[in-house]
Amino acid sequence: MKHTIAALVENKAGVLSRISGLFARRGFNIDSLAVGPTDDPQISRITIVVDGDDYIAEQVTKQLNKLIDVIKVRKLDEDMIMRRELVLIKIKLEEDQRGEVIDIAKIMNCEIVDITHTTLMIEFDNEPEKVDLLIDLLSKYKILEIARTGTIALQTGHNNVGA
Amino acid sequence: MIHALEKEGVQHIFGYPGATIAPFYDALIQSDIKHILVRHEQHAGHAASGYARVSGKPGVCVVTSGPGATNLITALATAYMDSIPIIAISGQVDSNLLGRDVFQEADITGATEPFTKYSYLVKDAADIPRIFKEAFHIASTGRPGPVLIDIPVDLQTDKAAMHFPDEVHLRGYNPTIKGHPGQVKRLVKEIRKAKRPILCVGGGVFNSHAEQNLAAFIDKAGIPTVCTLMGIGAVPTDSPLFMGQVGMHGDNLANEALSHADILILMGARVSDRAMMLPDKIKRKTKIIHVDIDPAEIGKNLDTYLPVVGDLNTILGQLLEYEVPEQVKLNREEWTKNLHDKAALMLTDETVRSGTVNPKAFAKELSKKLGDNYIYCQDVGQNQLWSAGNIEVRKGCKFLTTGGMGTMGYSIGAAVGARFATIEDGTQNARTVIAVCGDGSFQMCMMELATIVQQGLDVKVIVMRNGKLGLVREIQDKSYYGHHSEIDLTGSPDPALIAKAYGIDAYQASDIDTALGHVDKMLSSTRPALLVINVPDDESSL
Numbered sequence: 001m002k003h004t005i006a007a008l009v010e011n012k013a014g015v016l017s018r019i020s021g022l023f024a025r026r027g028f029n030i031d032s033l034a035v036g037p038t039d040d041p042q043i044s045r046i047t048i049v050v051d052g053d054d055y056i057a058e059q060v061t062k063q064l065n066k067l068i069d070v071i072k073v074r075k076l077d078e079d080m081i082m083r084r085e086l087v088l089i090k091i092k093l094e095e096d097q098r099g100e101v102i103d104i105a106k107i108m109n110c111e112i113v114d115i116t117h118t119t120l121m122i123e124f125d126n127e128p129e130k131v132d133l134l135i136d137l138l139s140k141y142k143i144l145e146i147a148r149t150g151t152i153a154l155q156t157g158h159n160n161v162g163a
Numbered sequence: 164m165i166h167a168l169e170k171e172g173v174q175h176i177f178g179y180p181g182a183t184i185a186p187f188y189d190a191l192i193q194s195d196i197k198h199i200l201v202r203h204e205q206h207a208g209h210a211a212s213g214y215a216r217v218s219g220k221p222g223v224c225v226v227t228s229g230p231g232a233t234n235l236i237t238a239l240a241t242a243y244m245d246s247i248p249i250i251a252i253s254g255q256v257d258s259n260l261l262g263r264d265v266f267q268e269a270d271i272t273g274a275t276e277p278f279t280k281y282s283y284l285v286k287d288a289a290d291i292p293r294i295f296k297e298a299f300h301i302a303s304t305g306r307p308g309p310v311l312i313d314i315p316v317d318l319q320t321d322k323a324a325m326h327f328p329d330e331v332h333l334r335g336y337n338p339t340i341k342g343h344p345g346q347v348k349r350l351v352k353e354i355r356k357a358k359r360p361i362l363c364v365g366g367g368v369f370n371s372h373a374e375q376n377l378a379a380f381i382d383k384a385g386i387p388t389v390c391t392l393m394g395i396g397a398v399p400t401d402s403p404l405f406m407g408q409v410g411m412h413g414d415n416l417a418n419e420a421l422s423h424a425d426i427l428i429l430m431g432a433r434v435s436d437r438a439m440m441l442p443d444k445i446k447r448k449t450k451i452i453h454v455d456i457d458p459a460e461i462g463k464n465l466d467t468y469l470p471v472v473g474d475l476n477t478i479l480g481q482l483l484e485y486e487v488p489e490q491v492k493l494n495r496e497e498w499t500k501n502l503h504d505k506a507a508l509m510l511t512d513e514t515v516r517s518g519t520v521n522p523k524a525f526a527k528e529l530s531k532k533l534g535d536n537y538i539y540c541q542d543v544g545q546n547q548l549w550s551a552g553n554i555e556v557r558k559g560c561k562f563l564t565t566g567g568m569g570t571m572g573y574s575i576g577a578a579v580g581a582r583f584a585t586i587e588d589g590t591q592n593a594r595t596v597i598a599v600c601g602d603g604s605f606q607m608c609m610m611e612l613a614t615i616v617q618q619g620l621d622v623k624v625i626v627m628r629n630g631k632l633g634l635v636r637e638i639q640d641k642s643y644y645g646h647h648s649e650i651d652l653t654g655s656p657d658p659a660l661i662a663k664a665y666g667i668d669a670y671q672a673s674d675i676d677t678a679l680g681h682v683d684k685m686l687s688s689t690r691p692a693l694l695v696i697n698v699p700d701d702e703s704s705l
Contacts, residue, residue, distance in 0.1 A: 010335060014272070014284070021276055055462075062459035068281045068301060071335040 002031060003050050003057040004076045004083065004153050006161045010069040011037055011044040018067055019046065028052065028060055032085075032128075032150030043071065045161075047152045049128075074161045076153055083153040086125040089135065092142040093118050104137050119144065164252070164319065165194045167295035170327055173223055175583045177201055177210040181227020183267060184254030186319035199583065199618060202610035204231050206576030208238020208309075209608075211249045213580030216563050217538060218587060219372060221248040221302045221310075222580055228254045229267030232313075233274065237570060239309045240278040244567025245393060246370055248307035250298050251279075258286065258315035272313050280308030288321035293328055300331040305338030306457040307370050338456060342478035346471045350452060351485045353426055353469060354384055359498045361424035362386045363409060365438075366393030366566065367431015367455065367475050376479035377430070378402070383483065385492040386428070387502055389417040391438040393566040394431070396556040406502055410438040412548045412704055416506050426450040431475045433457075434464040435567065454478055511553060512703070520675050520696040522549040522627050526599075528675070529625070530554035532682050533595045538563065538581045542574035542600035542608075545633035548704040550599055572607025574598040578622045579614055595686065596621065602628040605658055612665040615691045623685050624667075624693040626658040629700040637704060662693035670694045 009015050016035060023030050031049040038045050050060050057075055064073045091101060098120065105112055105122050108130070114121035124134055128151050135146065155161070164187055168176070177199045180188045191198055201207045204226045211222025226235050232253040242249045255261070256268045272282040281301050283294045291314075298310040354360060368377055374397060381388050381404055388398050389409045398405045407414030409421055421427065421439075427449045432438065434453075439445060442465040452469040453461045461470040471478060513524040526549050530539065535557065541550050541564035556562050563581065565573045578598035585591040600608070605626045615622050632650040639647055659669035668690055672678035678696045685692040 017273070018276060025277055058462065059459070062463075066457070066459050068333060068336045 005048045007046045008072045015069045034150035034152045049151050081153045085128045085131050085151050086149045087131045088147045089122045090144040091120050165190050171299045176223040177207040178225030181231045183228040183316040204234035205238045206611045208235050209576030210580035212247045213577030214584045217581045217584035223250045225252045229269045232271040241565050241568040241570040242309045243278045248302040249309040251311045253313045255313045255315040257317045279311050282311040285314045288318040288323035339472045340474045342471050342473035347481045357426045359425045360386045362388040362428045364394045364397045364430045365391040365432025368397035371475035373476035391432045395562045399558045400556045428452045430454045433460045516699045519699045522698045523553045526550045527553040537595040540574045540578040540598045542604035543569045543571045544601040545704045546601040546627045571604040574600045575608040575611040582620045597623045599625045603632050621689040626695045627698050629698045631700045658695045668692040673697045
């Protein structure tokens with residue numbers, strides 16, 4: 001089962017290495033980890049998606065909480081969150097494929113952000129499952145490169161992970 | 164840096180100088196802080212540990228960069244596993260050269276990351292006062308542990324404006340002290356309901372200075388109590404409700420008590436695999452209540468029915484506010500009596516084999532001779548189990564050993580640190596400090612005899628010699644068809660001759676009466692002394 005965990009951390013050197021080291025050491029399997037600054041430049045928000053049972057999710061939360069540089073940790077309720085992921089995909093176009101690929105891009109509401117005679121770059125942000133679907137749809141073409149950001153998430157409604 | 168240490172009230176530090184920590188040592192000359200020169204950096208860490216465990220304050224150790232710092236890692240890992248507060252200061256190469264693999268450069272904050280509670284790489288000399296203040300706070304509060312401060316050599320002489328803060332602001336660090344009142348109430352309810360309760364205490368008792376409240380609680384609630392290896396001495400071994408040490412190398416009685424209990428209350432004990440070998444079996448029959456300051460320990464190795472997070476001494480204080488009805492205690496009488504009856508039937512094998520000393524009998528008699536408030540620094544190996552299983556730890560006495568890491572060579576360094584803690588608090592004439600090791604572990608710390616001599620310390624050393632790595636032999640006997648592989652210590656020097664070479668009084672014995680006679684002689688003087696007892700090479704640990 002996948003768990004989404006949000007952590008507010010001190011925005012300083014070494015924090016990410018402490019966190020990734022912790023995961024490696026304790027054998028936690030991380031699906032994705034996304035980090036970026038918040039409105040407070042001293043605080044970064046990390047979103048972690050971890051695969052495992054409830055025991056693993058609890059251990060991840062507790063061990064993260066134990067780190068001095070981690071200000072707050074919250075395991076997010078999967079039914080009450082908005083999850084997003086951004087992906088850039090570059091495709092090599094064979095003859096006559098451009099129309100098909102553009103069709104897929106249009107149906108999925110992607111943006112085409114770069115184009116040459118033989119390549120096409122697509123930008124897409126949506127739920128991680130939709131990103132997976134898009135990649136699946138495009139897999140019959142020659143994908144040259146993919147860059148995914150990893151999932152970020154906020155709780156819906158009035159629930160916040162405030163520092 | 165030195166001013167920062169002075170402001171924290173530091174009087175003794177343990178270390179070994181080198182190029183990148185030279186400015187610190189230069190400034191140290193002007194300070195009243197006494198530096199103890201060890202003979203290997205690892206033992207600076209163990210000495211800081213021994214000091215911390217006796218004084219209750221963080222122990223400070225200082226090393227240079229590169230190999231000096233990497234030599235310290237074992238001691239930091241040891242302290243981390245056993246939750247001992249240590250401040251480790253390491254020199255680092257010039258800040259402008261960091262990352263270029265210059266002479267004696269090692270990424271020590273990176274290397275020690277898994278073994279420290281926190282670490283700092285100083286980037287600006289102006290941060291030094293804040294960092295030192297924070298380091299002492301982090302090391303000594305919550306669940307204690309080692310904190311490393313890595314300081315590039317150029318920043319040690321930087322003339323930055325120093326502002327010493329009075330308070331610490333760490334928004335990510337806020338240990339829970341008081342137990343949640345609702346959880347404490349639930350705990351009381353469980354205690355009142357329990358028919359066969361067992362209390363298991365660990366090293367957290369010492370970190371929380373909870374010995375007094377614990378004794379009062381055990382007495383009031385009438386709960387039979389066992390301890391982990393780290394918890395030895397948390398309850399005096401002569402307490403009527405004390406049932407011994409649990410675990411792989413623990414007492415049968417304690418393990419049996421554990422397996423028949425209806426509730427198990429863990430206090431400041433982290434359910435290590437050596438203490439609770441079959442957690443799944445325990446949890447099937449027993450309700451687990453876990454009191455610990457580190458919420459991450461609760462439920463990590465054992466499913467917990469009732470967690471109580473907070474400082475043990477504070478929580479015991481909260482528990483003591485509740486009355487325990489007489490009927491509750493009466494309901495348990497049979498349980499307690501049963502355990503006492505079993506205790507009477509369990510005897511240690513004290514068979515004497517000719518030409519040797521029975522180490523179990525010796526450890527027991529030794530502990531009787533050491534007087535009140537002794538500090539027994541125990542190394543790792545069979546010698547550890549012989550001592551742990553048999554010594555009397557009376558009220559005020561301390562048993563210092565490494566439980567989590569099982570670091571061979573801990574004892575003599577720890578004894579040096581422990582002795583300085585008694586010098587600092589003026590109890591040095593009232594407390595015996597003794598280091599007990601095997602002939603394997605002795606050779607991992609014997610260089611520290613020089614530190615003892617240089618400092619003129621009253622530290623006694625006992626070496627239990629069998630010419631073997633006895634604990635490994637037992638593993639090989641049990642699990643590897645008795646194939647003995649590389650456990651023979653032939654070629655080792657005579658520890659007594661080594662002691663003499665250092666100018667230390669040395670004794671030898673091959674029978675217990677002679678051995679105890681030598682102990683009397685050693686204890687009658689304040690000079691350092693070493694006793695070698697020859698023990699059988701096929702003696703079992705239990």
